[in-house]
Amino acid sequence: DQQVKQNSPSLSVQEGRISILNCDYTNSMFDYFLWYKKYPAEGPTFLISISSIKDKNEDGRFTVFLNKSAKHLSLHIVPSQPGDSAVYFCAASDGSSNTGKLIFGQGTTLQVKP
Amino acid sequence: KAGVTQTPRYLIKTRGQQVTLSCSPISGHRSVSWYQQTPGQGLQFLFEYFSETQRNKGNFPGRFSGRQFSNSRSEMNVSTLELGDSALYLCASSLPMSTEAFFGQGTRLTVV
Numbered sequence: 001d002q003q004v005k006q007n008s009p010s011l012s013v014q015e016g017r018i019s020i021l022n023c024d025y026t027n028s029m030f031d032y033f034l035w036y037k038k039y040p041a042e043g044p045t046f047l048i049s050i051s052s053i054k055d056k057n058e059d060g061r062f063t064v065f066l067n068k069s070a071k072h073l074s075l076h077i078v079p080s081q082p083g084d085s086a087v088y089f090c091a092a093s094d095g096s097s098n099t100g101k102l103i104f105g106q107g108t109t110l111q112v113k114p
Numbered sequence: 115k116a117g118v119t120q121t122p123r124y125l126i127k128t129r130g131q132q133v134t135l136s137c138s139p140i141s142g143h144r145s146v147s148w149y150q151q152t153p154g155q156g157l158q159f160l161f162e163y164f165s166e167t168q169r170n171k172g173n174f175p176g177r178f179s180g181r182q183f184s185n186s187r188s189e190m191n192v193s194t195l196e197l198g199d200s201a202l203y204l205c206a207s208s209l210p211m212s213t214e215a216f217f218g219q220g221t222r223l224t225v226v
Contacts, residue, residue: 041219043118044217045217089156091157100169100206100208101147102157107156
């Protein structure tokens, strides 16, 4: 049972345009969401997170939006740069479990073309 | 501040053998989690250790086990290796009560 889903395996955008990566979840107990970026042969690096008490969080070019009623979150990258080309993972945490366990989506490969 | 260190980076083993992977967390991080990444499967949670105790476990067979030492360093062991165990194994550490996990570069295990 995939509790966190990233339905688009890949996304290609032009440099300077907006990249929108989507993520859906099924478990209503999830209360904290994170986005990680991963380059080949490296571990995932933390990008941005959002608590379920918020609907938006910004950090520079990265903004995450959370729609709890739809159980959907998205990551916006504006403007997109070629160095953003990587695999992006959405992850969720159930705070009530009081553990560090993260549930990840399958990832979306973003290609930003110069 | 040193990041999460995983050793070895690459490993080739034969079916039926066992393997031990090591993870040194960021200084001060007492929670260590392990994940398996295979093509198309994303990252799947294996287990988490906190203060030398397993705090959570994913849906993996008993061949996968782990432990944590008093200095927070962690090891995971896979016994009776199968071809399907070939994957990138990632370790992540975090501060107590923090959800943000910091990952190591991973150990690429190939079972032949």
